[in-house]
Amino acid sequence: MQATLHSLFANLWQDYITITPSAHKIHDLLGMHGDIVNDHIALRTFNLEKVNLDKIAAHFTALGYEEKGQYNFEQKKLRAKHFEHPEAGNPKVFISELLVEEFSETLQNIVHSMVEKIDPAAVSSNSFVYSGTHWEISSKEYDILLAESEYAAWMSAWGFRANHFTVSSNHLDSLSQLTSINGKLKEAGFKLNTSGGEIKGGEEVFLAQSSTMADEVKVRFSDIEKVIPSCFYEFAQRYPMPNGKLYQGFVAASADKIFESTNAKKLDAL
Ligand code: NI
Numbered sequence: 001m002q003a004t005l006h007s008l009f010a011n012l013w014q015d016y017i018t019i020t021p022s023a024h025k026i027h028d029l030l031g032m033h034g035d036i037v038n039d040h041i042a043l044r045t046f047n048l049e050k051v052n053l054d055k056i057a058a059h060f061t062a063l064g065y066e067e068k069g070q071y072n073f074e075q076k077k078l079r080a081k082h083f084e085h086p087e088a089g090n091p092k093v094f095i096s097e098l099l100v101e102e103f104s105e106t107l108q109n110i111v112h113s114m115v116e117k118i119d120p121a122a123v124s125s126n127s128f129v130y131s132g133t134h135w136e137i138s139s140k141e142y143d144i145l146l147a148e149s150e151y152a153a154w155m156s157a158w159g160f161r162a163n164h165f166t167v168s169s170n171h172l173d174s175l176s177q178l179t180s181i182n183g184k185l186k187e188a189g190f191k192l193n194t195s196g197g198e199i200k201g202g203e204e205v206f207l208a209q210s211s212t213m214a215d216e217v218k219v220r221f222s223d224i225e226k227v228i229p230s231c232f233y234e235f236a237q238r239y240p241m242p243n244g245k246l247y248q249g250f251v252a253a254s255a256d257k258i259f260e261s262t263n264a265k266k267l268d269a270l
Contacts, residue, residue: 005063005090008126012041015130016162020215020231022190023165027233029188030167030175037171039236040082040092042163043129044155046100048115051123053081053097056160059126060093068092071252076151076259077102082250091166094250098151107148110141114156133159139221142228150263157219157228163262164211166234170246178208178237185212193232196257206247208237209254214262232261 017023027036045056057067065083072079073096080096100111117135122128137156146153154163169178182198191213192198200209214229238246 002063004126005085008059008063008129009038009041009091011127012130012162013165015132016165016231019158019161019217020233021217022212022215023231023233025188026167026185026190026212029184030172030181033175033184034173035171037089037168038091039166039168039234039238040094041165042094042096042234043160044151044163045095045097045160046111046115046155047079047097048100048112050115050118050120051160053079053095055123056095056129057081057083057093059129065090065093069249071096071250071255073252073256073259076256077149078151078259080250080255084248092248094255096151098149098155103148103152107145107152110137110145110156111152128160130161131159132161133157135159136222138223139226140223142221142226151259154229154262157221158230162231164232164234164258166209166236169235169237176237178210178235181235182210193258193261195260195263196254200254200257201251203239205251205254206239206241207249207251207254208239209251209258210235211258211261229262234258234261 043056045051060083065085067081068084069082077099078096083093114135142153142156145156169176169181175181193211193213198210202208211234212232214232216227217230218225218227241247
């Protein structure tokens with residue numbers, strides 16, 4: 001891996017584990033069964049000119065990544081693309097953006113006021129993708145966003161950073177089946193996302209995915225401190241296509257359920 005890419009992913013990982021304490025434990029637990037290879041990371045943003053999907057993607061395309069797939073999530077009002085690096089061994093990058101104009105004026109106003117606070121010069125630096133929030137938000141505003149879009153609320157609290165890393169089960173010698181990984185995680189007391197079943201997709205769509213529920217972390221809002229969902233860990237098993245090559249894309253129906261891993265309302269229900 002090129003040095004710049006290596007340090008970019010290392011910085012994304014360092015930032016991610018600071019707000020996802022379970023990730024480190026899971027990394028160690030699964031690491032006893034083989035090398036931990038990262039299948040992909042996921043990044044979130046808003047479709048506003050200053051910070052849209054293409055602006056985030058530019059940091060990766062400048063380092064050799066190429067756009068490979070597009071996805072729509074109508075109900076969640078999201079659009080996404082995934083990027084691959086021609087050199088094997090580099091994780092895929094999945095970037096989604098919230099279609100802000102499809103929401104209420106109230107939500108739009110809050111999101112616009114957040115994005116206005118970002119220094120435009122900061123966006124062009126690689127470190128922007130793990131720069132977190134650039135604004136202050138109250139817990140009331142967070143709740144207003146949450147009522148309309150879990151994704152908008154997550155962004156308001158956490159900003160720009162990896163939403164999840166993903167362990168490739170194909171690279172875990174003695175734990176290559178997703179069902180075995182899930183078993184190990186549950187045995188160790190981790191909560192899995194059961195939206196749409198523990199395993200989303202499967203051999204028939206060439207990709208099976210599962211994930212933990214996001215950690216719950218205390219956040220300092222402008223008014224109070226509150227415990228909310230942060231990030232989660234994902235697990236992916238890829239299957240060979242008729243041409244014998246492992247499928248490298250994503251499955252929108254599965255990703256739709258994976259998004260539920262940071263849903264505060266779902267966490268309350270558990
Ligand atoms: Ni993912």
